Amino acid sequence: MENNIKYDFGWGNPYFLLEILDRLYQQQLNPHDIKNMIYGPDPGFDDLRQLTKQIIMQTTGLSYKYIVITNGATHGINAVLQMLKRGDSPITTVLTTEYGYPFYDEMIMHKGLKRRKDLMYGGSENFVRLIDSPSNPEGKQVRFGDPSIDIWDAVYHNKIYTDDLITYPDHGYFISSYSKLLGITGARVGFIATNNMFSAMRLINECLKDLATVSVPSQRLIVDILTKVDLERFMGLGKTYLNYNREEFQKIEFLFDGQPIQEVGMFYCAHAEKKALEVLDKCGINYVDLGSSYIRLSLGQTGKITREGIKAIIKETGK
Numbered sequence: 383m384e385n386n387i388k389y390d391f392g393w394g395n396p397y398f399l400l401e402i403l404d405r406l407y408q409q410q411l412n413p414h415d416i417k418n419m420i421y422g423p424d425p426g427f428d429d430l431r432q433l434t435k436q437i438i439m440q441t442t443g444l445s446y447k448y449i450v451i452t453n454g455a456t457h458g459i460n461a462v463l464q465m466l467k468r469g470d471s472p473i474t475t476v477l478t479t480e481y482g483y484p485f486y487d488e489m490i491m492h493k494g495l496k497r498r499k500d501l502m503y504g505g506s507e508n509f510v511r512l513i514d515s516p517s518n519p520e521g522k523q524v525r526f527g528d529p530s531i532d533i534w535d536a537v538y539h540n541k542i543y544t545d546d547l548i549t550y551p552d553h554g555y556f557i558s559s560y561s562k563l564l565g566i567t568g569a570r571v572g573f574i575a576t577n578n579m580f581s582a583m584r585l586i587n588e589c590l591k592d593l594a595t596v597s598v599p600s601q602r603l604i605v606d607i608l609t610k611v612d613l614e615r616f617m618g619l620g621k622t623y624l625n626y627n628r629e630e631f632q633k634i635e636f637l638f639d640g641q642p643i644q645e646v647g648m649f650y651c652a653h654a655e656k657k658a659l660e661v662l663d664k665c666g667i668n669y670v671d672l673g674s675s676y677i678r679l680s681l682g683q684t685g686k687i688t689r690e691g692i693k694a695i696i697k698e699t700g701k
Contacts, residue, residue, distance in 0.1 A: 388666030389691030399565025426451020521647030527551030
């Protein structure tokens with residue numbers, strides 16, 4: 383199938399946000415500022431950390447004392463898991479939602495930890511919850527959690543992907559990134575937020591020993607964007623563009639026996655029979671196979687490609 387891909391609805395690149403950012407942001411940074419290409423500060427640039435505090439308040443209403451800049455949300459999650467594994471009461475198990483970020487399995491396994499796809503697990507194992515809310519790909523939002531230890535993977539918790547900003551889990555660590563907020567996944571800039579000073583210091587050390595600070599040009603790019611682009615307007619446009627794609631995908635719900643598209647998040651998660659998969663393959667539609675006959679389709683493409691892909695499916699089915 384890979385050689386026949388015409389429409390990429392697989393991996394979660396938010397192309398629709400890049401389309402908006404390209405309109406609203408004119409880069410003025412010097413990409414060849416060689417004399418300043420040194421290691422960045424261990425926790426990340428101070429101006430970026432202060433801007434991140436403001437953005438978290440803007441998108442959640444929550445305030446945090448400490449911010450650690452990471453190489454994307456993936457790096458942030460890995461750092462917290464590693465820290466908790468090395469703690470005074472080492473974790474052995476990570477509780478998650480049914481699906482979650484596709485890398486969860488290997489991330490957890492590489493730490494020598496066990497994954498249980500059950501946030502309500504009440505066994506004797508020393509566990510931490512890794513709660514993606516809104517969840518990937520089902521768009522479910524979670525209220526419960528442990529305020530001292532649990533990890534909130536909040537990459538889709540902003541005004542682009544949900545209207546419900548007051549539903550979130552109790553947590554000890556807030557993790558997100560600028561990949562899904564601004565669309566620039568390739569910049570690889572994320573962050574961990576916590577109110578625990580001791581944990582913050584340990585996380586700075588974990589990140590430093592892991593990747594030896596985050597890219598200076600990438601951090602400066604994020605700061606430049608955040609100081610030049612009206613984030614409220616950007617998120618509003620992002621929501622409009624995403625909802626347009628959502629409406630396009632509603633046209634093919636018949637292919638999956640009328641299963642409604644999720645109203646929150648950036649994906650369409652559906653049970654797909656063999657005939658539906660054959661249609662997608664014939665049309666060159668790329669998707670993520672979740673197992674047990676479930677697939678994930680990304681709503682994050684540009685409006686043009688989304689429209690063309692949906693039109694190809696309708697033409698193939700004669701609907």
